[in-house]
């Protein structure tokens with residue numbers, strides 16, 4: 569996604585409204601499954617020697633739950649500001665390519681330990697069963713070794 573910035577460079581406080589859609593195919597990532605275009609809105613502001621992007625990215629995406637490993641989809645709204653030096657390699661012949669900038673800002677702001685639900689029960693560490701869908705009896709049979717020791721002591725008395 570290319571924005572012409574040659575008319576802004578070196579001009580103090582020149583502003584440009586941004587409203588672009590980046591297709592999910594352009595943002596392909598192994599951990600974040602973009603399920604819609606990413607709508608990017610906001611402003612690009614120039615100072616004498618920099619450009620400042622104040623942007624909001626909105627999209628639907630799938631993440632893998634860190635407890636039950638299920639992929640769940642949600643709508644995300646991510647706001648960020650990025651200062652762009654004029655020698656940034658994404659500026660070529662007065663045009664700025666936004667894709668990498670938007671992509672990097674989204675990826676660092678996505679949850680690192682995503683949960684499909686804050687009450688997600690996760691997988692049973694014994695049998696691997698998803699405890700959100702079925703309960704298993706594993707935990708009750710497995711007694712914590714320290715508790716088992718205490719139980720033996722009490723039984724012995």
Ligand SMILES: [Zn+2]
Pocket residue numbers: 633634635636637638683684685688689690
């Ligand atoms: Zn989960």
Ligand SMILES: [Zn+2]
Pocket residue numbers: 692693694695696697704705706707
């Ligand atoms: Zn189990």
